Amino acid sequence: MLFYTGFPDAKVFNSFYVYLSQKIEKLNYWRGQNEAGNSVPGYQGKKTGKKRTLTGKEELFIVLVRLKVGLFVRDLSDRFHISQGHLSKIFTTWINYLLYELQELFPFPSQKMTRQNMPEEFKDYATTRLIIDCTEIYVEVPSSMVVQSQTWSSYKHHNTFKILICVNPNGCGTFVSDLWGGRVSDKEITKKSGVLDLLQPGDNLMADRGFDIETILPAGVSLNIPPFPGGRSQFTAEEVDETTKIASLRIHVEREIGRIKNYHLLDCVLPLSLAHVAGQIVKVCAYLTNFLPPLLLPPHMRVTKG
Structure with missing residues (x-):
């Protein structure tokens, strides 16, 4: 179950499906894009059209396998005996629907909740609200020269989509x-992503040295970033200690990025057909990782020996 769906076991998968099941009958399959070029959500209104070939649980399973294992549409359509076009409609419909539901399940935690569940490892950085970092996903080379220029990453030497993960x-x-x-730069994506609007006075952001964003914070x-050496040839002992402490905590955003990219649809070159x-795919994968155990447990959830 973990390998094919990303859920830790069948019990969690089935519980999630039960949560969704009452609304699934009202799902409409995706019918293309609107005049603005945006996907028309497949989760609103009353279900219309012919009877489904697959059950809701089978459709959910297909979507999760496509995300987690990265199987091709042709492969999955052969396995489940449906056309490739119909499978693509199922996938797009469910991606929009899952994003809608997962955002409801995992709202942005309040400052109070964050501090109540602060792990012991952050005792020296007790006001930390978020740890942030950017990651990139390879994408097929667009035909438009303008889009090619916008998606070209000098860091990856490839056309990519860039995302801020918190x-x-x-x-x-x-x-x-x-x-x-x-x-796009780390500073620009942080400024325009909307994440800064969610912060409150007293919050602290932890980031890598490359996030030169102090001037745009509310x-x-x-x-909180590792110190810069400036014009000096080396750090002081205190700066080395501070860098080590921050790095040991900041690594958890990198571990989360690793969990997200363990959905193998994202660790290869994303086809332009998707x-x-x-954007919905990346967000759904990120929310789905929250069904796994937390990377760091709050003190009240830890089991002490003896």
């Missing part, structure tokens, strides 16, 4: 930005 101190994914072209919000739902 986790709370427990390592749970709490915010995922929309997709940006690979050429009033009362601070930034560009219309690429």
Whole structure:
């Protein structure tokens, strides 16, 4: 179950399906894009059209397998004896629907909740609200020269989508930005993603040294990044210690990114045929990782020996 769906076991998978089951009968299959070029959500209104070939649980399973294992549409259509076109409609419908439901299941945690569940590892950084980092996903080379330029990443030497990933101190994914072209800077994506609007006075952001965002933070919000050596040839002993401490905590956002990219549809070159739902795919994968145990447990959930 973990290998094929990302859920830790069948019990969790079945419980999630039961949660969704009452609404599934009202699902409409995706019918294309609207005049603005955006996907038309497949989760609103009353179900119309012919009777489904597959059960709701089978459709959910197909979508999860496509995300987690990265199987091709042709492969899955052969396995489940449906056309490739119908499978693509199922996938797009469910991606939009899952994003809608998962955002309801995992709302952005409040400052109070974050501090109540602060892991012991953050005792020296007790006001940390989020740990942030950006990651990139390879995408097929677009035909448009303008889009090629916007998605070209000088860091990856490839056309990419770039995403801001934010986790709370427990390592749970709490915010995922929309997709940006690979050429955008970390500062720009942080500024325009909307995450700064969610912060409150007294919050602290933890980030890598490359996040030069102190000047755009809201009033009362601070930034915690490893120190810069400046013009000096080496760090002081205190700076080395501070760098090590921050790195040992900041690594949890990298571990979350690793969990997200363990959905193998994202660790290869994303086809342009999925560009219309690429942002939804990344967000759904990020939310699905929250069904796994937290990377760091709060003190009240830890089992002490003896």
